[in-house]
Amino acid sequence: MNDILLTMKGITKRFPGVLALDHVDFELRRGEICGLIGENGTGKSTLIRILAGVYQADEGEIILDNVPAAINSVQDSLSLGISVIHQELNLAENLDIASNIFLGHEPVGAFGVVRNSNLMAKAASLASTVGLSERLTTPVERLSPGRQQLVEIAKALSMSARILVLDEPTSSLSPREAETLFSVMRRLKQQGVSMIYISHRLSEVQEICDRVIVLRDGRRVGELGRDCMNRDAMIRLMVGRDITRFFPEVGRGGAVPRLVVRNLQPPNCLGAFNFSLNQGEILGVAGLVGSGRTELARCLFGIEPALSGEIYVDGEPARILSPLDAVKFGIGMVPEDRKYLGVILEMAISENISLPNFCYSGAVWLDKKHEERLAESQMKALSIRATSIYQTVEFLSGGNQQKVALAKWLALKPRVLILDEPTRGIDVGSKSEIYGLIRKLADAGLAVMMISSELEEILGLSDRVLVLHEGRQAGVLSHSEMTEERIMHLATGGQV
Numbered sequence: 001m002n003d004i005l006l007t008m009k010g011i012t013k014r015f016p017g018v019l020a021l022d023h024v025d026f027e028l029r030r031g032e033i034c035g036l037i038g039e040n041g042t043g044k045s046t047l048i049r050i051l052a053g054v055y056q057a058d059e060g061e062i063i064l065d066n067v068p069a070a071i072n073s074v075q076d077s078l079s080l081g082i083s084v085i086h087q088e089l090n091l092a093e094n095l096d097i098a099s100n101i102f103l104g105h106e107p108v109g110a111f112g113v114v115r116n117s118n119l120m121a122k123a124a125s126l127a128s129t130v131g132l133s134e135r136l137t138t139p140v141e142r143l144s145p146g147r148q149q150l151v152e153i154a155k156a157l158s159m160s161a162r163i164l165v166l167d168e169p170t171s172s173l174s175p176r177e178a179e180t181l182f183s184v185m186r187r188l189k190q191q192g193v194s195m196i197y198i199s200h201r202l203s204e205v206q207e208i209c210d211r212v213i214v215l216r217d218g219r220r221v222g223e224l225g226r227d228c229m230n231r232d233a234m235i236r237l238m239v240g241r242d243i244t245r246f247f248p249e250v251g252r253g254g255a256v257p258r259l260v261v262r263n264l265q266p267p268n269c270l271g272a273f274n275f276s277l278n279q280g281e282i283l284g285v286a287g288l289v290g291s292g293r294t295e296l297a298r299c300l301f302g303i304e305p306a307l308s309g310e311i312y313v314d315g316e317p318a319r320i321l322s323p324l325d326a327v328k329f330g331i332g333m334v335p336e337d338r339k340y341l342g343v344i345l346e347m348a349i350s351e352n353i354s355l356p357n358f359c360y361s362g363a364v365w366l367d368k369k370h371e372e373r374l375a376e377s378q379m380k381a382l383s384i385r386a387t388s389i390y391q392t393v394e395f396l397s398g399g400n401q402q403k404v405a406l407a408k409w410l411a412l413k414p415r416v417l418i419l420d421e422p423t424r425g426i427d428v429g430s431k432s433e434i435y436g437l438i439r440k441l442a443d444a445g446l447a448v449m450m451i452s453s454e455l456e457e458i459l460g461l462s463d464r465v466l467v468l469h470e471g472r473q474a475g476v477l478s479h480s481e482m483t484e485e486r487i488m489h490l491a492t493g494g495q496v
Helices: 044-051 074-079 097-101 116-130 145-158 175-190 202-208 231-239 293-300 323-328 338-342 349-361 368-382 398-410 428-443 455-461 484-491
Strands: 004-015 018-029 033-037 059-064 082-085 163-167 194-198 211-216 219-225 257-265 273-278 282-286 308-313 331-334 416-420 447-451 464-469 472-477
Touching: 004 044, 018 033, 018 044, 018 059, 018 194, 033 044, 033 202, 044 082, 044 163, 044 194, 074 082, 082 145, 097 116, 097 145, 116 145, 116 175, 145 175, 175 194, 175 202, 194 202, 202 231, 211 231, 219 231, 231 428, 257 293, 257 447, 273 282, 273 447, 273 472, 282 293, 282 428, 282 455, 293 331, 293 416, 293 447, 323 331, 331 398, 338 398, 349 368, 349 398, 368 398, 398 428, 428 447, 428 455, 447 455, 455 484, 464 484, 472 484
Parallel strands: 018 219, 033 194, 033 211, 082 163, 163 194, 282 447, 282 464, 331 416, 416 447
Antiparallel strands: 004 018, 004 059, 211 219, 257 273, 257 308, 464 472
């Protein structure tokens, strides 16, 4: 029997002025987890949207079970057993687990009436398949992101999905939740379900995928089997070159404290924080989801002022009750969600970069010439790739959007810069650029606090690391003490 379940042959898609996909071939075997990787803008999303019926290909064909498949709508795709689980989950949070699993396709009995007992029995079977142990009457809004994702998978299986597409499924999961997801995926694979796994986290691709297909500039450029699916080989295919050093060399770090925190109690945290951040240092902040990392950052930037404690900047007491106070003391912050909080997508690069400068300067009139000079200098300094300073940020790649978010605050010449998940959703090549930029800023004397859920990033870039556990400071590790095992030991409640 042919073990190829899905074939996409010669798929081509054009948008005005852009060839998004150029005769791409893709195949998926029965009971296989196949990775689909590539930098942002390489065509991964377009290919999946064609499979899901959101777009129609201009050229090429789709063959399912050796039969040509006409997929002209999302409903066509669902009826063929294809289900896409997006990064932003599609659940009705006010409804319970069982209702979400069958939402829109409830099992009906005689006369078209939904029998609740039948629905609950089928929901229980599906919940068991994906490892959901919660009561089926639990509202989905009470579940963690990881458990909500399992509801999405159960929902897909309720529609007899043979092919699951998982798009960046672990982006908001803790390491433990990610492992739970992988266990469910392995179990579904044994049951014959085929999966397409899209992720920028190459270590996860290595762990869970049987094979990986790589796209670059709208073309398929290679395939790697499990025996040769190493990080260097994947990166080489993705970017078209060797990245000789993914992380920059560790800096010397400064000995002069720039930011000092004493007995600081952020809102929604259980313990007090005591640590320092030196001039020219990158202090990594690590911890599991819900450990208080973002709460600490928001407190230091004045979004949610501290309940008690003291903050000192260059030895001077800093009373920070608002972001305006933070900026006055030379503190800037690039938030976790760049698309909603970091930049204004509908505005030009120049307008985004000048925004904090204008808002916090107290100026009444905007000096357009100054705005243009500022934008030009920041574009050059950060190597922002765009047609001009007037290009709308919405049409930049993820890496260049992040550079604009950085440029906004660097234009204010801060003394302390807080980075919350600085490379989330950014492709490998852009990550390497951002890492080099962060190290360059630290080497120039900027004190950087970097929050990251990726341990590889923490270990590769930090001079020291502050570890959090359940809203408390679990410990501070020097560079020589930093290992993945020691960080996870502290992050899960172990003692120093």
